[in-house]
Amino acid sequence: MLYATYYFMSRIITYTKDSAEKVVEGLRRPHKLNFAQTLTSTLLNLQIKQAMQGLLTSTAKSVLIDLERIMSSPKTKAAWTDIFCTILVLCMCIEAVQVASDGHAMARLRKDPKCGLSRVVICRMLDEKPFKILTEVFHILYKTPKSKRKSRVGFNPILNGLAVDQEEGVTPQMVKLVNDVRQIIKDYGKDVSRQVRRSYANKFR
Numbered sequence: 001m002l003y004a005t006y007y008f009m010s011r012i013i014t015y016t017k018d019s020a021e022k023v024v025e026g027l028r029r030p031h032k033l034n035f036a037q038t039l040t041s042t043l044l045n046l047q048i049k050q051a052m053q054g055l056l057t058s059t060a061k062s063v064l065i066d067l068e069r070i071m072s073s074p075k076t077k078a079a080w081t082d083i084f085c086t087i088l089v090l091c092m093c094i095e096a097v098q099v100a101s102d103g104h105a106m107a108r109l110r111k112d113p114k115c116g117l118s119r120v121v122i123c124r125m126l127d128e129k130p131f132k133i134l135t136e137v138f139h140i141l142y143k144t145p146k147s148k149r150k151s152r153v154g155f156n157p158i159l160n161g162l163a164v165d166q167e168e169g170v171t172p173q174m175v176k177l178v179n180d181v182r183q184i185i186k187d188y189g190k191d192v193s194r195q196v197r198r199s200y201a202n203k204f205r
Contacts, residue, residue, distance in 0.1 A: 002063050003089050005056045006096040013045050063090070071141055077155065077162075078169030080142060081177055087134050094131050098123050158182060 015023070067086050070079055105117045138144070143154035162178040164170055 002056075002059045003092050003096075005052060005059060006093050008052055009049060009056065010096060010100060013048060060093075071137070075141060075155075076169065077165065078171075078174070080155065080157065081174045083138060083141070085177075087138055090134055091131060094126055098126050101126070158185070 063086065067083065067090075070082060073079070101122045102119050105119045105122055108115050108117050109119075142156065144156045144159075157178040158181060161182070162170060162175050164172055164175055
């Protein structure tokens with residue numbers, strides 16, 4: 001829900017043909033015309049976005065409170081998947097904020113090239129603060145080994161795999177999640193990372 005709200009905030013609201021017809025039916029003198037998909041009014045768009053901003057704030061607060069609670073609880077293998085997925089969603093939200101912030105910076109720079117904003121600095125601030133803190137706390141919590149060798153101390157299913165364990169609360173669905181992530185990394189990890197680095201370098205060259 002948190003990421004869906006971020007996604008909604010980055011999109012322009014439109015009326016579909018069905019929704020336009022429903023709106024017209026509520027008028028005192030409705031008329032039947034062929035309605036095409038069209039943008040909403042600026043005022044209505046701002047009102048909806050303002051309401052969604054309140055929902056976004058409350059949802060983000062709730063997610064962070066629940067994440068802090070579960071990370072403060074005794075560490076378990078079963079909790080790993082909840083924490084991993086929550087942090088993954090938060091990282092996606094951070095990326096959405098980076099994209100939005102970059103857009104605002106570009107608009108400001110077009111109007112005033114001397115305004116002092118730096119697109120690189122804005123993105124790095126988000127990388128070096130919320131993203132870095134989230135991932136570091138997660139690695140510290142489960143003593144994730146940084147080396148490529150298996151470690152008996154840390155718990156790193158992405159590196160070492162995961163097996164169903166009823167006593168630890170590890171379900172087949174959790175194992176499937178880990179296996180799917182491992183397969184994605186195996187199939188696309190190196191190429192995607194290389195492409196992202198190249199794109200990032202070209203973007204700010």
